[in-house]
Amino acid sequence: MAASPEALSRRRSLGLLLASGSSLLLGGCALNRWSAQVGEATQPLNERIEGLLQGKGPVPEFRRSQVEPEALLVNSFNGTPTLAPGSYRLAVNGAVRRPLNLDLATLAALPQRECVIRHVCVEGWAAIVAWSGPRLADVLALAGPSPLGAYLAIRSADQYFETWDLASALHPQTLLATHMNGAPLPVANGAPVRLASPIKLGYKQSKWVTGLELMTSLGDRLGTWEDRGYEWFAGL
Amino acid sequence: MRPSPLWTRAFHGFNLLLLLLMAASGLEIYNANPVFGGREGATVPELFTLGGWLAGGRDWHFAVMGLYAVNLGLWIGLLLRRRHKRLAGSGDLDTLRASVSSPRRRLASHRLTYTLMLILLAFSLLSGLAMYKPAQLWWLVSLFAFAEPAGFSSWQTLRVCHLATIPAMALLLVAHVLLSWRVGGLRLLRSMVF
Numbered sequence: 454m455a456a457s458p459e460a461l462s463r464r465r466s467l468g469l470l471l472a473s474g475s476s477l478l479l480g481g482c483a484l485n486r487w488s489a490q491v492g493e494a495t496q497p498l499n500e501r502i503e504g505l506l507q508g509k510g511p512v513p514e515f516r517r518s519q520v521e522p523e524a525l526l527v528n529s530f531n532g533t534p535t536l537a538p539g540s541y542r543l544a545v546n547g548a549v550r551r552p553l554n555l556d557l558a559t560l561a562a563l564p565q566r567e568c569v570i571r572h573v574c575v576e577g578w579a580a581i582v583a584w585s586g587p588r589l590a591d592v593l594a595l596a597g598p599s600p601l602g603a604y605l606a607i608r609s610a611d612q613y614f615e616t617w618d619l620a621s622a623l624h625p626q627t628l629l630a631t632h633m634n635g636a637p638l639p640v641a642n643g644a645p646v647r648l649a650s651p652i653k654l655g656y657k658q659s660k661w662v663t664g665l666e667l668m669t670s671l672g673d674r675l676g677t678w679e680d681r682g683y684e685w686f687a688g689l
Numbered sequence: 690m691r692p693s694p695l696w697t698r699a700f701h702g703f704n705l706l707l708l709l710l711m712a713a714s715g716l717e718i719y720n721a722n723p724v725f726g727g728r729e730g731a732t733v734p735e736l737f738t739l740g741g742w743l744a745g746g747r748d749w750h751f752a753v754m755g756l757y758a759v760n761l762g763l764w765i766g767l768l769l770r771r772r773h774k775r776l777a778g779s780g781d782l783d784t785l786r787a788s789v790s791s792p793r794r795r796l797a798s799h800r801l802t803y804t805l806m807l808i809l810l811a812f813s814l815l816s817g818l819a820m821y822k823p824a825q826l827w828w829l830v831s832l833f834a835f836a837e838p839a840g841f842s843s844w845q846t847l848r849v850c851h852l853a854t855i856p857a858m859a860l861l862l863v864a865h866v867l868l869s870w871r872v873g874g875l876r877l878l879r880s881m882v883f
Binding site for chain 1: 718719721722724727728739740741742743744745746747748749751752755822823824825826827842844848
């Protein structure tokens with residue numbers, strides 16, 4: 454190869470670029486501050502692909518014998534609130550014809566559904582859990598939802614806040630679970646009522662749910678963790 | 690020796706950068722819940738991670754994922770269409786088994802190594818997709834149920850396999866550089882990267 458000075462200088466500059474790039478990477482910290490911007494730049498495309506993948510059809514379920522009770526870890530944002538079952542009310546309001554305050558007996562009178570699904574945490578662990586309770590779609594239907602409703606805000610007793618796209622909320626396997634693995638829901642897992650769904654990451658599945666609000670558009674707050682940097686759609 | 694075609698060099702440089710970003714952001718995600726040991730498990734030193742925290746690591750990992758898939762797909766496609774004789778085949782295994790000629794054996798090992806690297810890169814993409822969308826791609830996750838008789842859930846097997854692509858790739862990379870050196874010397878190495 455006839456090495457011209459020009460080629461050498463190009464190679465040398467490329468080499469310098471590569472070396473400085475990798476040392477930046479190993480330093481880590483220099484790139485860390487760009488994480489949020491990198492996420493914002495690519496999430497719209499990723500969300501579009503996620504939306505395409507996420508059909509309305511059901512996700513295959515597991516057998517009850519595959520449940521992994523010891524694999525289900527407990528995360529809590531703000532302690533463990535204890536709600537008295539007798540005075541518990543689930544508020545359903547927003548863009549609905551009949552705002553409601555439902556007690557546990559009303560939820561128990563709705564058709565009950567059990568879903569044996571994989572609960573996947575954003576941290577990386579997962580556990581197969583059998584959730585049961587009424588479908589979220591059936592509960593919303595009681596309140597007469599407006600056709601303009603597009604998002605659902607979910608409030609919890611510990612001030613945890615979430616918003617969902619309505620299609621995911623109305624998915625046939627999205628439940629307002631009152632039971633876990635065949636027993637009443639333990640307090641640590643969200644008693645008396647929590648969200649459970651095979652199509653969302655764990656942090657979307659609020660525990661100790663006390664309020665549902667149908668919204669026509671998203672407000673300033675997307676969710677407790679989303680406002681700190683987690684992705685909003687978080688589909689599986 | 691003339692420099693390799695521009696697209697070959699572009700793939701090498703770009704792929705190396707993407708792999709470093711994917712590995713570092715992947716280790717950041719690992720630290721949120723270590724695959725080995727869970728919450729009590731040992732974490733990777735911050736020096737080797739990218740993102741600053743779990744959400745930042747996921748931002749990088751899922752931002753680079755698409756570029757990585759496109760780059761790898763284009764590369765494999767080009768190799769298959771335009772340079773099909775470059776990929777290893779059963780002929781190379783025969784050479785390793787039968788030939789006593791060192792240069793021929795080296796070339797065969799070289800071709801086997803980089804073909805394995807491409808397969809491993811595709812595997813890291815598929816195992817990552819399975820973890821990214823386990824509900825929609827449930828059939829991909831179920832491929833990892835092979836260790837269930839030994840008491841490992843398909844999810845744990847999937848996590849171990851996806852993580853294992855980092856050390857496996859590092860080993861193959863060392864072999865690839867050494868073999869390139871033996872086959873073509875420093876000039877081949879330089880003609881491939883710059």
